[in-house]
Amino acid sequence: MRPCQLHTWDLSPTEAIAVQLQLRDQVIRCDDFGEIKTVAGADLGIRGSLATAVISVLSYPSLVLVDQSVVKTAVQFPYIPGLLSFREIPPLLQAFDQLQTIPDLIILDGHGVAHPRRFGLASHLGLILDWPTIGCAKSRLFGTYQEPELEKGSYRFLHDRDQNVIGAAVRTRSQTKVVFVSTGHRVSLDSAVRLTLACCPRYKLPETTRYAHRLASN
DNA sequence: GCGACAG
DNA sequence: ATCTTGTCGC
Numbered sequence: 001m002r003p004c005q006l007h008t009w010d011l012s013p014t015e016a017i018a019v020q021l022q023l024r025d026q027v028i029r030c031d032d033f034g035e036i037k038t039v040a041g042a043d044l045g046i047r048g049s050l051a052t053a054v055i056s057v058l059s060y061p062s063l064v065l066v067d068q069s070v071v072k073t074a075v076q077f078p079y080i081p082g083l084l085s086f087r088e089i090p091p092l093l094q095a096f097d098q099l100q101t102i103p104d105l106i107i108l109d110g111h112g113v114a115h116p117r118r119f120g121l122a123s124h125l126g127l128i129l130d131w132p133t134i135g136c137a138k139s140r141l142f143g144t145y146q147e148p149e150l151e152k153g154s155y156r157f158l159h160d161r162d163q164n165v166i167g168a169a170v171r172t173r174s175q176t177k178v179v180f181v182s183t184g185h186r187v188s189l190d191s192a193v194r195l196t197l198a199c200c201p202r203y204k205l206p207e208t209t210r211y212a213h214r215l216a217s218n
Numbered sequence: 219g220c221g222a223c224a225g
Numbered sequence: 226a227t228c229t230t231g232t233c234g235c
Contacts (some may be wrong), residue, residue: 044225046226079226081223088225110224120224141224175235180224218226225226 001102001131002091009076009086016077016086020119022103025115025161027123028062030187033105033164038062038104038198041208042095042125043218044088051075053091056211057101059087061198063207067101069217081141082116083217085124092125104132105187107199107208111135112184112192114167116142126185134192135167136206140180145169148178172200179204 007019031147045052050072056106057067071094077087088110111120112135140158143166148154152174158167167182170193181196183189199206205213 045225048227079225081225084224108224131225135224135225139224141222141230 001129001148002094002190003128006128007144009090010087013080013083016083019118020117020124023038023124023127024117024119026127027119027183028186029113029183029188031188031191032184034194036104036195038066038101038103038105039195039208040106040108040209041109041206042092043109043147043209043212043214043216044091045213045218046075047049049074051091052216053094053095055095055099056208056210056212056215057103063199064209065199067099067171068101068211068215069095069098070217071095072099084110087119089125089128090123091126096129105195106131106133106184107136107206108184109135109136109209109213111137111141111180112168112182114152114180114182115142120182120200122182130185132186133185134187134198135180135182136209137180138205143167150175155181155196170196172197172206173184173194173202173204176204
């Protein structure tokens, strides 16, 4: 899981968009992973310009915390819808570098291919690490969908303007708002939905994300 | 031109 | 994301 230097990070928003368009075709939307025994959650907490990057690794499917890493560093890129990865990946890579355990799968707090250029945070990090990733966002960035049934496990596909499927609005908990699941890299949408639901035994968000989020924002 | 817009 | 109190619902 060695990070691959696909590009530099001192980019202007215009250059960042060019990078996304250049890398988007390398994303693998099919299953390309082995047995899942551990799943990692990654998240960033930001206070002013100081970012706290956290990676939490849980056993799967038991979902017990087995490893965690925390790194505090300065953020270098502003938050711009569609360019979130350029703000969050540098700090997250530092946290992954400090991690002792190599997780079999990573679930990100953001979108994968459910993105205006089909290259959200989960796809970008997946490509850099060449590792299986899933995007699981709390709100929609791009695409249209219809509300799924209110029962846990229900979901409806997210479509782009040409009706291509780019993700799914998934009810991970009954009577609660949906989360948006999409392929990050090397995980099909079907597997992404199945694995995400398996990581949500009680709450709307995956346990992985909850663990990372808790440490990152306190 | 107006609205939408992951975290 | 962060700034912030109480409040509605399971």
